[in-house]
Amino acid sequence: MIVQNKYLRTCLALSSMAASGLIFGGKYAYADEQNVLTESVPVDSASLAIPTQQSAAAETEATQETVLQAVTEGAAQAGETAANSSDTTNTPALQVHAADIKKMLLDPVYADAKEISGTAAPNSYIVFLEGDVSLMETPVDAAGAFRLAPTGIEAGSVLRAIVYSDQSKTVILEETEWTVLPAATGSAEAPLPPATAPATTDPAVTDPAVTEEPPAADLAAGSGGAGQLSASATPNGEEAVTAPLTLMSVASTSLTTAQTVAQEAKGTWYYYVQSGDTLKSIAAHYATDADSLIRWNYLTNANLIYVGQLLSVNGMNVYSSIDKENRTFANSAEFVEYLGSYATEIGKDYNLYSSVMVAQASLETAYGTSKLATVGNNLFGIKGSYQGNSIVMRTWEEESDGSIIWIDAFFRLYPSYYESMVDYALKLRNGVSWDANYYKGTWIENTTSYKDATLYLTGRYATDSSYNTKLNAIISAYGLTKFDQAAALKTVPADYNALVSGYGYSIDSLPWGTTGYKYIASSTDYYGKEVHVSKKTADGKYACISVGGKEVGWVDNNALKTFATVSVSYSLPIMDGAYSIDSLPYGQPGSKKIADAASYTGSVATVVRETADGAYAEIKINGTYMGWISKKAFNAAFQSYDAVVRKGGYSIDSLPWGTAGYRTLGWSNDLIGKSVKVIGKSANGAYFCISYNNGAAIGWVDYKAFEYFNSAAVNYNAVVSKSNFSIDSLPWGEAGYAYVAASSSYLGKEVHVSRITADGNYAFISLNGKELGWIDSKGLQAFATRTASYSMPIMNGIYSIDSLPWGVAGFAKVADASAYFGKMATVYRESADGAYAEIGVDGKFLGWIDKRAFSNAKQVDYYVGVSGLGYSIDSLPWGTAGYKQIGNTNSYLGSLVKVIAETADGSYKLVQKSGQTLGWIDYRALTTLSTKAANYSTTIRSSGYSIDSLPWGTAGFTLLGLTSSYLNKTVQVIQETADGCYALVASNGQTLGWVDKRCL
Incomplete structure (x- = not known):
């Protein structure tokens, strides 16, 4: 049906007769309900050819059947049947089931209307009355449409419409009432598009399928807004969702025929509940049943749905797992800035104007406020399905003659705005099915400015003749070209922390020198601050930094020092007071002393972060943030374990017993038989710091509280070297000891020894912090190591990487060194003789390797200048099997770089710049500098x-x-x-x- 522009008449299309519902006399009626509501149809003797003296009780059964048949088979056939089965001069007033009265639809009638139009039974005849006065009448054409000039209508008056089977006015098909609305101009009820609403795509261009959701469907405004619930009972007891309606007889948001547009979507359909909907009508509309809707959507009250609810109409509702966009916006400026970060990246990837992308999203969604944006994350009105999911909403489209039509449409449901924007970019880049270059006029390489792109979209992406003017106004108002400039920057993502270590560098809105950059602050203002780097320019010269989650700006990378940390969560007591607690790890730029560890000796510290090398820990004490401390202040090699308190009579103290300032907090008597966690030991091993019930530390207790026998505390590693010993809960032979496991289960494993019996015959062992039990000391082989912390490239692939140093009892091969050839290995420990190193690569622990695997390279530490042009920067020394070129010295000419390793002959050097490894460079391209x-x-x-x-x-x-x-x-x-x-x-x-x- 055509809706005239002036009044924007709502077009309500019904699906099949058996599926749709219609408000009648304030109630809902359905075709499959029997004898729910019976109405006597009033007859006007002055205007109808029906004798009024005949009562409803005198109605013949044959006539009733004829009328019902007329309703169900169509108006034309009904009129013919009625004429053949009764005397037209004696036809009584008829009783008609409300469930069968559902054919007539009337567009909104306004007091200043120049035309009245709508639909009714094909070839029927309609008489409009006010009270008993006939105002106008008109035939209905074969397509079921009618229109006529209004006569004698005023705002607030009630029109009665009587639909006859034909112009003879002998058989009444239905009778309804309609309220005349105030003049359309300025009417709050008139569903006019907002001033900023976009004109949508030409209906002929179905592949892009971009439309705007209807203002009437956007229930955020008015008394019937989203989330508001108003239920009225239907004849069968089902509650219908209603919003205030000026048209009394028709819900302006009734469902339209889904079958004609469902072919556009695949997968799961999420219908947006609108005023007038019921479970029954929705189920009929989508060829399912109410029970399935209840089950799919986890409805607890089968009769209650609400406006704005999303119901899956063809499968389980998993919308909550699909929707990943939970951002809300205080204003339109916040919305465009949020999209700008995505648009910058996407515009760069697809060579499109990021400014146009953000402007279109803003215009199409009224700055993210449209329901299609908020529930479907669909910023561009793209139809169909995305990863099998669609949002079904009512929408309006503009015809070529300027008129508006209303339809149901399936729109793509995206997980977030980002996917919607990428999909839009793909559409502009890939075009439509019949023309891959359909949108080529929006590509940066084919334009001179964003204005060329917006002009090209006008009449192509959207039929609105002023589309480009609206987009250009948004771009200008919010300065969106800054996203185009940022997109042209060639940036790469980053994710690491750093310290501001340089004075006097500017922090700018864009990398220094970029068109449009603005000074924000000086690096001096942030000296010694820890910042997060989220992206860098492709050449590595500038980094985008943020503090406390708030972006600050771009700064020269030379002003930063890499500061890598890892998040942890554990507790240890401070046992060595010789160290300081600082604002940053000791020695870092800007580090300041906060306190002496001596003031907290014996106190339990909660560690929340560590430096990447594990040397420093960020701590809290009693819930208060303190700062950074060297981990040497803890007994760093100690691993916590569970133990059972065996004896009473020992005090539990705030510090090891006898330490200056210690005080008694409790007694071991209260914990006899209880399992506690040992989280630290005094330097002499005589006192244990314990926590209970996975809570905070409760204090220090003598180790004797845990044993029936005499033992001594020790601290060393060993390897389980024999397979024929038992591991027991107590030393073998002690009263109450129990078998736990066989040593064969741990053969070759490196374990930690924390106690030995007084005679040295039995040792208490743990593995990876888990307490195992007591084992005969003869089942262990001492495994002496020393800590280390350096990096070397693996340059000889003939060696294996093993679980223990090669040849140690129980060692097993983990990998071949050749699999990590050329990789930088971080050395954590060395065997006592220095022959083997325990390593990790790319932050992943691997195992032990023969140090001769480093033999073709040596570790160094000095600075050089990049002085040669045209030399390659390679993943391995040039010419080494598998090497790949990853850069060129031209990009770093004149730069000061650090050499961290070189080949045995010194021909190639592995260099870093600002803490980032660049690769291997020929020595001839480098000049040693002092x-x-x-x-x-x-x-x-x-x-x-x-x-x-x-x-x-x-x-x-x-x-x-x-x-x-x-x-x-x-x-x-x-x-x-x-x-x-x-x-x-x-x-x-x-x-x-x-x-x-x-x-x-």
């Missing part, structure tokens, strides 16, 4: 000097500029040569190069 760090500001006073990639005269130095370009400008000195002749300078966070210090 430099020292500096950090001060000065002014360029002389114009006659060069600015060079390396100190003037150093092999490979190249001219970068002249000091005349920076005359009288303040610069930051960040490095100096050892002889003090040359300085590396920067301006506004950008490294300029090396200058002769005589110009300063």
